[in-house]
Amino acid sequence: MIKIEKYSVPTLYYEFAPAGESKIAPDPRKTALLIVDMQNQFVNKDYGDADDARSKGMWDKWAYFYNRLEEIVIPNNKKLLEYFRSKKMEVTFGRIACFHKDGRDRSPVQRRPGWNNILLPIGTYGAEIIDELKPLSDEIVVEKTTDSVLMGTNYERILRNMGIEWVVVTGVVTDQCVASTVRNLADAGFDVILVEDCCCAATKALHEAEIMIMNQIYCRVMCTDEVIDLFDNLSEASK
Secondary structure, three states, X not given: OOOOHHHHOOOHHHOOOOHHHHOOOOOHHHEEEEEEOOEHHHHOXXXXXHHHHHHOOOHHHHHHHHHHHHHHHHHHHHHHHHHHHHOOOEEEEEEEOEOOOOOOOOOHHHHOOOOOOOOOEOOOHHHOEOXXXXXXXXXXXXXXXXXXXXXXXXXXXHHHHOOOOEEEEEEEOHHHHHHHHHXXXXXXXXXXXXXXXXXEOOOHHHHHHHXXXXXXXXXXXXXXHHXXXXXXXHHHHOO
8 A cells, every 4th residue: 555654644733643543444335536626727738727827927837736737636536536436436526617607606715816716607618527537427516606515515415315424535726625625524524535646736835735734634635546445455354
């Protein structure tokens, strides 16, 4: 099993937590994958925000983000998605998409000037999930006009209806929509696994800081191979 050593060291809050608390055993039948905002607008290197960065002469500043997406985040999301599908585990998506074309139904967070001024009406190319992770016809996709997938959607009710207790979270960006979603899931009583190498923020510093803050209190931070090994081992143990 591959370990993410830098996130396995307890922060000051948890230095004295019992060692046994680190062991987890999620029931695959009660676990859902949630892929957050892996949409053309944000992720496609030849469209949307990437084009804006080029036109404004800011591409170099965003190189880390798009390189990590291309080399690490998209491949690992695809790997994890294929694994969940192969095991017939629940797959869900959250995406930013407003109902009105002028975006007047958006939350104030998504109207603020700058990168967060997001106008993605439902049905537009920018709002769609990237082709590499395209949802199947019977996989759940919730539309949100907020950062959190839970706030302003019926996602929590959907999970409750399906008896889901564990949510494996991936997507972008780590320090905004992903973090908001993880915190809300935790506060709502779900157990959360955050897949570090399936997420990305604008900079390495922002990504690592947010991961470190959320680990242990709001979620368990793992990498893709750890998650797959976890469920494989649970399946073997249940035989």
